[in-house]
Amino acid sequence: MKAENQVLIAALLSKTEKSISEALYLKTLSSEQLNFKNHAQEWNALQCLEHLNLYGDFYLPKIEAQILKQKPGKGKLSFKGGMLGNYFANMIQVKGNKVKKYKAMKHMTAESGLLVTLTIERFLKQQELLKVLLKQCLNIDLNKPKVETALSRFIKLNMGDTLRFMVYHTERHMLQALNMVN
Template sequence: MKIQTNQLLQELRTITGNNLRFGESLLNQNHKNLNFRKSEESWSVLECLEHLNIYGKFYLPEIENRIEKSKFRESKSDFKSGILGNYFANMMLPKAKLNKMKTLKTTNPIHQQLNKSVIEEFIRQQNDTLELLEKSKVVNLEKTKTSISISKLIRLKLGDTFRFVIYHNLRHIRQAENILEISKIE
């Protein structure tokens, strides 16, 4: 995938802004709707957000650190995705019917006692993501590399890491929206 860098960053800012507004709207929801689950083994809205918060606790500091320490201080006009990074990012994009994916045990928040502090953390992380997207304008999104959560040996281009994280957020926001709709009917 090849895209203009400004266009990519704008797309990612738009998705993150929408996710942020959804998170803010959840502050007005009642405890019952936020903790509703379709079945014993499905996630609630708060569990969807907590899952994202867990990933954010790894990726946001990793991204910030790599931006700050990057030796590649010139931005390129185009971003060309890496093969692995493009695969991971596209795998996260939500489909018309969300395809189920197995979650690592360490990132699965099912059956935790959660409250609105999860939403506040999610909102903070979305704001942090917007700041990091802004900071990333001064580095090369291809040459600046980040580690990934499942292996320190694999490194992705910063642009692909942003895509993966933000598309993953979008995927679970769609899931949370669907759960919330069902909870209002039940």
């Protein structure tokens, strides 16, 4: 994928705003609705959000630290996705309200049992921070800073790919959460 920073960031901000709006909708539902499961093996809406919170806990500080190390770029900045970054982004991206299922890493899986609506508040705070970080990325080279992945500290993606992964991953699990309550 190739895109100007402004185009990429605008698209990611739009998807983040949508996720915030969807989370605000979830906040209006009862605890019973948010903890409902059709089957014991699937996640309820709050488990979807808690899974995203665990990813936010991992990635947001790393993204912020890399942004702080960068100097503002000059002129029109462009992003070019890396081979691995494109693979991960395409793998998890929602395509026509459909997602391909993947097994979550154990350390990024929300515990079963009742979760409280504070999970939604935590998610909303993380999404607001993500919006701030996305805006800060408008004027940096998204190809240079490398962010380690949850898979391994040895596997790193460039900033643009990391941001795409975060936003697409959120979009994916928000769709899953909404499907559980509708």
